[in-house]
Amino acid sequence: MANSAMTPSEATQEKEARPVFPFTAIVGQEEMKLALILNVIDPKIGGVMIMGDRGTGKSTTVRALVDLLPEIDVVANDPFNSDPYDPELMSTEVREATQNNSELDVVKAKITMVDLPLGATEDRVCGTIDIEKALTEGVKAFEPGLLAKANRGILYVDEVNLLDDHLVDVLLDSAASGWNTVEREGISISHPARFILVGSGNPEEGELRPQLLDRFGMHAQIGTVKEPDLRVKIVEQRALFDEEPVSFRNNYDQSQQALTDKIVAARNLLxxxxxxxxxxxxxxxxxxxxxxxxxxxxxxxxxxxxxxxxxxxxxxxxxxxxxxxxxxxxxxxxxxxxxxxxxxxxxxxxxxxxxxx
Known part of the structure; x- marks a missing residue:
């Protein structure tokens, strides 16, 4: 298998172009941070539901977590982020290629985080089959959706309590089974969709139905920090990051790397x-x-x-x-x-x- 990866300078350029607030710089919210880390160590825990006030750093923390995670091996140009070594995490095409002993081009990639927009349709989430092409050309013409992109990554749904219950059901089914199946007019296509589902919401805007809530592995409650000293520290941290994001991130390089190493070691020890x-x-x-x-x-x-x-x-x-x-x-x-x-x-x-x- 051929191996190619981003050069250190390319990786640095990418980080500088889209700087993310460092996970280890986040003040407080220990319950949320712990729940997210444990799901990364063992994704079979089943995801996290984060409920709390507006402006408590829910989205910031999830993005910071993704930035912290180690790179993974993926098959190049594969829309499902297929694992080149684990058949359970391969698309049908990649599995057939490995069975035929074809050489796969393997690249290192950051773990993906997919944001699910509130107005997303089921087709946008699950993907669509081009029936006309399938019938006229005899090929399974599949347009992958967000679940394909989220395979081996994190699927984040902000305000999940405002999402249509049917869509929440679809997400939870895929998260539990690790597969997404799309069926149209007697044609069926399945692909791996193993991801960590993270939902967040504000309880004032309504709770999820108990039967849906029960299917999230963990539930973290977060509130607005009350201590004046901590509030000042959070405001200062944010101001420093907004002014000089790259140098701010550099100050946390060591602690970020230490936490990444600790997560990798925990996965191996589990x-x-x-x-x-x-x-x-x-x-x-x-x-x-x-x-x-x-x-x-x-x-x-x-x-x-x-x-x-x-x-x-x-x-x-x-x-x-x-x-x-x-x-x-x-x-x-x-x-x-x-x-x-x-x-x-x-x-x-x-x-x-x-x-x-």
């Missing part, structure tokens, strides 16, 4: 991390006592606990690991009681303390 059987029973006991429907809550909490343990370079999950992730994994799965004043995250923590006491 398969060796152990979660004690007794702790798994207790996680399920918490889910049961909170009346969480289904088993998604148990599965996601297990995965998130393994991921945070790997992120910290350890191979044995501790109760503290579980305590840190379980509110993020369960709070959006609880049945809402309008008369309850207690925050759902606190409710999860209280039951945790009872079970693990």
């Amino acid at each position: 398969k060796d991390v152990q979660l004690d059987y007794d702790y798994r029973v207790k996680i399920s006991q918490i889910c049961s006592e909170l009346n969480v429907d289904g088993l998604r809550g148990d599965i996601v909490t297990n995965r998130a606990a393994l991921a945070i343990c790997a992120f910290e370079g350890r191979t044995e999950v501790t109760p503290q690991d579980i305590y840190r992730v379980i509110p993020l994994c369960l709070r959006h799965r609880l049945r809402k009681d309008p008369l309850e004043s207690i925050d759902s995250g606190d409710k999860v923590r209280d039951i945790f303390k009872e079970v693990f006491s």
